[in-house]
Amino acid sequence: MHTISFHVNGEPQTVRVAATMTLLELLRDRLHLTGTKEGCGIGECGACTVLLNGAPVTACLILAVEADESTIETIEGETRNGQLSALQQAFIDAGAVQCGFCTPGMIMSARGLLRRNPEPTDEEIIEAIAGNLCRCTGYEAIIDAIRLAAAANRAREDDSLLDAAPPRDDEGAADG
Amino acid sequence: MTKGQPMADLKFVGKGISREDGVDKVSGSARYTHDLVVPGMLHTAVIRSPHASARIVSIETDAAEALPGVRVVLTGEGLCYRLGLYMQDKCILAREVVRYQGEAVVAVAADTLDIARAACQLIEIEYALNEAILDPRDAMQDGAHLVHPDLDSYDHMVGVFFPKAGTNVAHHQKIRKGDFDDAFESADVKLSASFYNPPVQHVPMETHATIAQALPGDRIELWTSSQSPYTVRHLMSVAFGMPHASIRVHVPYVGGGFGGKAGLGLEPLAYVLSRSAGGQPVKVVATREEEFNTLPSRQGLHSTIEIGCSKAGEIEALKSTYVWDAGAYADYGVNIGRAAAYSGGGPYSIDNCWIDSYVVYTNKIFGTAYRGFGHLEILWGIERAIDMMARKLKMDPVEFRRLNLLKEGDTTITGETFTSGHGSPVGCLDAAADALDWETPSAAPSEPGKVRGKGIAMLHKAPAMPTYTSCAAVIKLDEDGGCDILVSGVDYGQGTYTVLRQIAAEELKIPIERAHVTWECDTAFSPYDWQTVASRFAYMGGNAVIEAAADCLRQIREVAAHALDVEPDDIDCEDASAFVRGKPETKIPYGKLALGYTFPNGNSIGGPVIGHGRFIATGLTHLDPETGQGLPAQYWTYGAHAVEVEVDTETGEIEIVKIATALDAGKVLNPKLVAGQVVGGVIQGLGSALWEGFRFDETGRFLNPSFVDYKIPTAKDLPRETERIFLENPQPGGPYGARGVAEHPMISVPSAIGNALFDALGIEFTTLPLSYENILLRILETHAEKE
Numbered sequence: 001m002h003t004i005s006f007h008v009n010g011e012p013q014t015v016r017v018a019a020t021m022t023l024l025e026l027l028r029d030r031l032h033l034t035g036t037k038e039g040c041g042i043g044e045c046g047a048c049t050v051l052l053n054g055a056p057v058t059a060c061l062i063l064a065v066e067a068d069e070s071t072i073e074t075i076e077g078e079t080r081n082g083q084l085s086a087l088q089q090a091f092i093d094a095g096a097v098q099c100g101f102c103t104p105g106m107i108m109s110a111r112g113l114l115r116r117n118p119e120p121t122d123e124e125i126i127e128a129i130a131g132n133l134c135r136c137t138g139y140e141a142i143i144d145a146i147r148l149a150a151a152a153n154r155a156r157e158d159d160s161l162l163d164a165a166p167p168r169d170d171e172g173a174a175d176g
Numbered sequence: 177m178t179k180g181q182p183m184a185d186l187k188f189v190g191k192g193i194s195r196e197d198g199v200d201k202v203s204g205s206a207r208y209t210h211d212l213v214v215p216g217m218l219h220t221a222v223i224r225s226p227h228a229s230a231r232i233v234s235i236e237t238d239a240a241e242a243l244p245g246v247r248v249v250l251t252g253e254g255l256c257y258r259l260g261l262y263m264q265d266k267c268i269l270a271r272e273v274v275r276y277q278g279e280a281v282v283a284v285a286a287d288t289l290d291i292a293r294a295a296c297q298l299i300e301i302e303y304a305l306n307e308a309i310l311d312p313r314d315a316m317q318d319g320a321h322l323v324h325p326d327l328d329s330y331d332h333m334v335g336v337f338f339p340k341a342g343t344n345v346a347h348h349q350k351i352r353k354g355d356f357d358d359a360f361e362s363a364d365v366k367l368s369a370s371f372y373n374p375p376v377q378h379v380p381m382e383t384h385a386t387i388a389q390a391l392p393g394d395r396i397e398l399w400t401s402s403q404s405p406y407t408v409r410h411l412m413s414v415a416f417g418m419p420h421a422s423i424r425v426h427v428p429y430v431g432g433g434f435g436g437k438a439g440l441g442l443e444p445l446a447y448v449l450s451r452s453a454g455g456q457p458v459k460v461v462a463t464r465e466e467e468f469n470t471l472p473s474r475q476g477l478h479s480t481i482e483i484g485c486s487k488a489g490e491i492e493a494l495k496s497t498y499v500w501d502a503g504a505y506a507d508y509g510v511n512i513g514r515a516a517a518y519s520g521g522g523p524y525s526i527d528n529c530w531i532d533s534y535v536v537y538t539n540k541i542f543g544t545a546y547r548g549f550g551h552l553e554i555l556w557g558i559e560r561a562i563d564m565m566a567r568k569l570k571m572d573p574v575e576f577r578r579l580n581l582l583k584e585g586d587t588t589i590t591g592e593t594f595t596s597g598h599g600s601p602v603g604c605l606d607a608a609a610d611a612l613d614w615e616t617p618s619a620a621p622s623e624p625g626k627v628r629g630k631g632i633a634m635l636h637k638a639p640a641m642p643t644y645t646s647c648a649a650v651i652k653l654d655e656d657g658g659c660d661i662l663v664s665g666v667d668y669g670q671g672t673y674t675v676l677r678q679i680a681a682e683e684l685k686i687p688i689e690r691a692h693v694t695w696e697c698d699t700a701f702s703p704y705d706w707q708t709v710a711s712r713f714a715y716m717g718g719n720a721v722i723e724a725a726a727d728c729l730r731q732i733r734e735v736a737a738h739a740l741d742v743e744p745d746d747i748d749c750e751d752a753s754a755f756v757r758g759k760p761e762t763k764i765p766y767g768k769l770a771l772g773y774t775f776p777n778g779n780s781i782g783g784p785v786i787g788h789g790r791f792i793a794t795g796l797t798h799l800d801p802e803t804g805q806g807l808p809a810q811y812w813t814y815g816a817h818a819v820e821v822e823v824d825t826e827t828g829e830i831e832i833v834k835i836a837t838a839l840d841a842g843k844v845l846n847p848k849l850v851a852g853q854v855v856g857g858v859i860q861g862l863g864s865a866l867w868e869g870f871r872f873d874e875t876g877r878f879l880n881p882s883f884v885d886y887k888i889p890t891a892k893d894l895p896r897e898t899e900r901i902f903l904e905n906p907q908p909g910g911p912y913g914a915r916g917v918a919e920h921p922m923i924s925v926p927s928a929i930g931n932a933l934f935d936a937l938g939i940e941f942t943t944l945p946l947s948y949e950n951i952l953l954r955i956l957e958t959h960a961e962k963e
Contacts, residue, residue, distance in 0.1 A: 028211075034207070034210075034211035035203070037381070037431070038210065040882075041464065044464070044882065044883035047381055075202075075204035076203075076204050078202075078204075079203045084199065084202060084203065088202040088203060091198070091202045092194050092195070092198035095849065095851065096852075097195060098432075098671070098852060098853075098856060099382070099430065099433075099669030100197065100200070100431065100669070101431030101432060102381045104202075107202060130891050133379075133381065133883065134381070135379050135380060135381055135432050136432055136856045137852055138860070139891040140855045140898065
């Protein structure tokens, strides 16, 4: 067993884990953060995408011990004080959600993209979610949602268009 | 007559309301069966057969049972249950023989998944190989190895399905109309062509998952990722001989289904494990590999289409022979074979029609419902053959279709009269063709070495369901004048709950924000629905909600009339209030009526307002066993796809330049949600067209049960442009005139692409998928033939 310490969605955590435990098992089974989904368990579908030190990873392919001293962001961290992020709202508005099982991973891939590239082209959006499988939507609305969220972020930077939601402290932060 | 409020007054129906479940799903708070933990829950691993056909000689489980943490090891021996909806041909675990590679043979429930998996490694199974029969055409031959020697002893829906004892034919559906032989003989132009569709997987992103608990007193509680709470309950009741009320089924959020989660899945296995574990709850979750090769798929199909036409281009005779590769079990497959027959001539007027649809057992993964229910498969053949015939006649494919499509006064191949209430197949054809500028030749390809082509294909489908299919809705009015809507159809992504909410708000005259569908079906509380399949939930559930709302309003009027000292007929309702007609100042808010009305002196009348609505299919008949004549369809939905492709002749790569889809929806209930459903369906159809298909080796081993070897469309595979066109010719009896469109966007996508490929390359494709590899091989073959 190994003792590891890390931050999940800003909260410090210290846990003892077996060497074989994956980050996905740690998040879902130990920390009960079940928003992160398992679609295949072998890194092929992207449903378990989370941000590890700001970069999107498939949590089923990362060992929990690799997360020692790291910063992890999951879908549960997207919502702040009960308020959806602009990205989450854009998924609803654009009709980018159907069964919803790929949605958390899709949003985390998009978050990773917008973090490193706040104004992505459609090609860059497609590249960023190419590893996230969705069987329901046909992806078009998901691409629309990410484009919409990028526009909302730009609008937020423009004071005249500030919406009611408080600015997220991580928007645009280059910590990845 | 359509059902519901007059069109002109609609506030919510027909509007692009966002889905109510969006917040739960984008925030990660939507709980799926995958996410659930019941205290004390055990975890399961399954050993699957490595052989397509073998006798189980022995199973040695002692070492596994001795492993600490192992609670139960079960084999098929002793599990003498037959399962099935239409045909009871399947056991919980293989008994005596295995019939496909991937079939579950042993299940272990243990304290952790790791222990269960380790225990599986300690189990020794000895098999004696049997002959494996892999091609359904071989399986139909006299003397073929029988996959089910006891077929004649299986219970099935009598009078609807006709298994042939002593053969591998689980069902043979016939359609006989007019005199095919004579008409074909005398036709001016004739065509015969054969086609093939491989089996494919649904690929819900949430694999099948179930938690079962055997409770004291012979009761069962289930949490399951299912499309069918009440059908699960019913089939469990039949299988285990328990009263329905002893079985409670919860269906939380479901991560996609597409037909694969209809009927029974892992529920019986989870239950018998829990029962053997002394009532500890047991969770069974399919791995992605098991989702591919243990759980059912879409059946493969071999089809032959013969068409005879007059010189003028009228179809005079059509014969289809469908040989379905049911795989090892045909519970659902038999009904697909039936639906394929009564739809089996395409959406055309055919006076002389002969169809044989055979559902044939083989030693492969078994089939079940998959979006389109046989129609993508049969229309791959029909719509390709229609194009081939148009060429023989030297007619434009659109013109040839327009001439032969069903029109008012025609009869379908089962004898149903086509009316304006069916919608407009011709309208769909023209709309799709126009969207692609059909008359204008393709623009020049983007690069040298590439060619372009256009193709079009029709689609049609009706709900394939028992003649007595029914459902109900309950609406409870809340103290604040809002409402909760209870149904047992499952919204596993289609958006139907949002549509039902729109309907309830519309009919009750309350703000949309105040109407809620209760998420999580529970057979203990939610009223009956057969199951969520066949593109019928918005139609049937919508009608039930309209009726439930009317029941609420009747109760509201009664109490308000008493309170205001008038007759109920004098009460109007608007803005969540009841008032005397013409006297809005008398209004009483619903909130003061929802639980009963209290007079100023304290006297009270009425009581909680709870509305009940129901719907049952009407007028449907069983099909005549010899001729197939009868009324199988509550309604039909017609549509068309027009597609332009660009093909790289050096590599076989194909790109979809544009695909336009026209559907006669009757009435669009929610444009935002239906647009998403159509795009999603088209892209799923693109998967069937270009990439997807199971591969087996010569021993029946399934070669591509993973996302690495079985590609589904990704964000990189999208067409350059998609377009959707909705016709709104109202459906009589439909809610606001709506008919189902859920499965339809997927159907005929491969056909349209196949037709476009001929236009681009001059090559007839008859086998799916139209992968780059297969396209290139055909290009090279054609070049070789020319040289």
